[in-house]
Amino acid sequence: MPLYNWGVSFFNALLNFIYPPICICCEARLQNEEKLFCTNCWQKVEPVESNNPDELTALKVWGSLPLEKVKSLWWFDDFIQNVIHEMKYNRKLSLAKKLGVDLADSILRDSDFASADLLIPVPLHKYKQRERGFNQSLLLAKSIAQNTGLAVDDKVLKRVQKTQVQAKLNAEQRMKNVDTAFEVVDGNRVKNKKVILIDDVCTTGATLFACANVLLNAGCDQVLAVTVAKARDFEHSSEV
Ligand SMILES: [Zn+2]
Structure with a gap:
């Protein structure tokens, strides 16, 4: 040495x-x-056992269901809040890698997810990305890619509007807040493809829904999503 x-x-x-x-x-x-x-x-930490269709049916209240399937690993609690905070604000890459391994494992155990063509991290607005220096969803996606062999495309989906922090908004306000926040840059990259959106926390699903809508409009075949945590209520979420 x-x-x-x-x-x-x-x-x-x-x-x-x-x-x-x-x-x-x-x-x-x-x-x-x-x-x-x-x-x-x-x-x-309590795993989300109920990655089942019932929850999605509950989301049908919005009149459409752009997401084929959503999977979250754990319920959002104080511990997971700590974990996500460390990854997001203190740039703990080792945590993103570890969470990516767990997400990859969950993807590989479900043939609907394992057969996807592409991983798409939920993008941050460019100002926010500049402020934070990195996008935690991209870090997760990269780790998932390493452990599943699936490709990542972090350029096709763009956040075009700087949205308000969602924590204080109710479900309906959240939907409105992100409704026009995303855009697909080049539809050919997702045309006829099955993609998996990657995000850290899912609360009402508003962000994932908005992303899924623009992807489907751009010719994407199916949109699924995985998140590290799922919030039980709006109050304790860090979803933005
Ligand atoms: Zn401990």
């Missing part, structure tokens, strides 16, 4: 000795292979 690398490793080991890494959520000391959050916290 070169002297410099040895020095860095030694320094890191020393830092870990003085400040042992702790779980962001429960502050328990992290074990060797654990990163940011402890296994114990991960084990407590």
